[in-house]
Amino acid sequence: MEDEIKFIIDSTKEAMDNALVHLEKKLVNIRAGKASPSMVGSVMVDYYGSPTPLNQVANVNTPDGMTITIQPWEKTLIPEIEKGIHLANIGFNPMNNGESIIINVPPLTEERRGELAKQAKAEAEEAKIGVRNDRKNANNDIKKLDISEDLKANLEIDIQKMTDNHIEKIDAVFAKKEKEIMTV
The missing domain is CATH 3.30.1360.40 (Gyrase A; domain 2)
Incomplete structure (x- = not known):
């Protein structure tokens, strides 16, 4: 039983980490004003x-x-x-x-900077949705386990903390990219 719990936690963390890595790859392709x-x-x-x-x-x-x-x-x-x-x-x-x-590479106009910031925000929202879906899948897997209700509740709290942590990281990555885009 402990192996199943460990597997659920580890696979959820890996899936959330992958959402963060995917976001960073997507944001690299959004132009921030200087040639790359x-x-x-x-x-x-x-x-x-x-x-x-x-x-x-x-x-x-x-x-x-x-x-x-x-x-x-x-x-x-x-x-x-x-x-x-x-x-x-x-x-x-x-x-x-x-x-x-x-x-x-022409300098970005203020209007274009705004469009790129919106695009970056949309990518960040996609990553957040992915993390929340990973949380939902983990919680569903936990509910199927034959363990006490207290242990299920504690595991769901742990999954929620992991989710909050990853969403904070996503927000930080987005904030950094937005600053990069909006800086002239």
């Missing part, structure tokens, strides 16, 4: 007939806060990379100098 190689992370390039992530066919660097440079390993890929950037619909206009591709 992750901004072109979703770009796929047609590499000899098969779609390939950009970072597998070129070096992606950010020499300063407003520029992304893409140095392809084969110069013949430059048109394909430009096409991939346009198809990814990430709002950038690539410039080709014959050797590499340069993307000037």
Whole structure:
């Protein structure tokens, strides 16, 4: 019986931790004003007939806060990379100098910052919903166990504390990202 309880607690904690990790990955893709190689992370390039992530066919660097440079390993890929950037619909206009591709990242407007903050908040809410669903599943599993009502109540309290802890972490991650987005 103790093994079942430990399994429920451990799997719930793992699921809640995964919601937090997933949120952090989603927030990395939300632009915060300065150039980052992750901004072109979703770009796929047609590499000899098969779609390939950009970072597998070129070096992606950010020499300063407003520029992304893409140095392809084969110069013949430059048109394909430009096409991939346009198809990814990430709002950038690539410039080709014959050797590499340069993307000037325009500064964010106040309106766009607000939109990005809303997007980040929506991602945080999704993570909170995931954590609450994990809590509900754990509580349902606890109710099915053949143990005393007192032990069930104590386990539900423990699960609630874990839930509150993860929601606080989600709020902290969101607050940090929101500050990053809104800082000019």
